[in-house]
Amino acid sequence: MNEDHPIARVEPLLLIAIGGFVGATLRYAVSAALPGGFPWGTLAVNALGSFALGLLLYEARLTDLLSAETRLTLGTGLLSSFTTYSTFAVETTALDPAMALVNVGANYALGFLAVIAARAVTRGSLP
Amino acid sequence: MTSPAVLVGVGGVLGAIARHLVGARIETDTADTCAVNVLGSAALGLLVTVPIGSGLTSVFATGFCGAFTTFSSFAFETIRLYETGRRRRAIANAVGTLSAALVGVALGAGVGHALGAVL
Numbered sequence: 304m305n306e307d308h309p310i311a312r313v314e315p316l317l318l319i320a321i322g323g324f325v326g327a328t329l330r331y332a333v334s335a336a337l338p339g340g341f342p343w344g345t346l347a348v349n350a351l352g353s354f355a356l357g358l359l360l361y362e363a364r365l366t367d368l369l370s371a372e373t374r375l376t377l378g379t380g381l382l383s384s385f386t387t388y389s390t391f392a393v394e395t396t397a398l399d400p401a402m403a404l405v406n407v408g409a410n411y412a413l414g415f416l417a418v419i420a421a422r423a424v425t426r427g428s429l430p
Numbered sequence: 431m432t433s434p435a436v437l438v439g440v441g442g443v444l445g446a447i448a449r450h451l452v453g454a455r456i457e458t459d460t461a462d463t464c465a466v467n468v469l470g471s472a473a474l475g476l477l478v479t480v481p482i483g484s485g486l487t488s489v490f491a492t493g494f495c496g497a498f499t500t501f502s503s504f505a506f507e508t509i510r511l512y513e514t515g516r517r518r519r520a521i522a523n524a525v526g527t528l529s530a531a532l533v534g535v536a537l538g539a540g541v542g543h544a545l546g547a548v549l
Contacts, residue, residue, distance in 0.1 A: 326446070353505040382502050383449065383497070384442045389474040392474070393475055
């Protein structure tokens with residue numbers, strides 16, 4: 304299809320829309336399934352989503368098997384919408400100071416470790 | 431009554447597209463991701479202090495703000511900075527995003543409380 308065709312121009316937005324719908328709905332489902340009292344849901348989606356985005360982007364860098372459209376749908380759409388910084392920030396301010404520190408430490412440590420683990424998995428899986 | 435999951439999904443569509451349209455692309459510049467995270471945190475701080483009802487909360491708070499901001503891109507970009515030798519920028523990104531987002535939440539909540547007093 305010609306790149307100037309209107310459908311070609313809105314295609315990225317449609318792919319991001321599909322990913323965004325699925326990602327936000329999955330985040331809602333995970334939060335609803337986990338116990339309250341501590342923001343477990345946000346911690347779970349942020350750690351899982353960081354790991355999955357790490358797999359997607361390191362794979363793109365190393366092997367480039369996936370198409371740009373797949374990366375847009377899954378990365379920019381689904382995983383970026385599945386994880387959330389605003390909910391993490393608001394939930395942190397609602398906790399008492401000690402638990403707020405635990406929440407920041409847990410989200411940052413698990414999020415960063417998830418990306419590092421994804422890099423290790425991606426490199427280990429190369430032929 | 432539309433299911434909350436569907437309302438969150440609709441907000442997620444708008445949030446993800448808005449994030450893309452303001453130019454916050456993964457791996458381009460950490461300032462983009464920082465900006466959406468701080469703006470979205472301020473907006474959510476405002477939304478949770480104003481009683482807008484459960485339907486609008488699902489669309490705009492959980493859906494839109496949740497999807498507009500992103501933890502995965504933030505984590506990936508921070509690790510990329512660190513592993514490519516830009517360690518100070520990585521630490522500044524991690525600490526700076528957190529500080530600015532928390533200030534954003536407080537400012538948003540302040541505006542929300544002020545609005546609540548007026549309305």
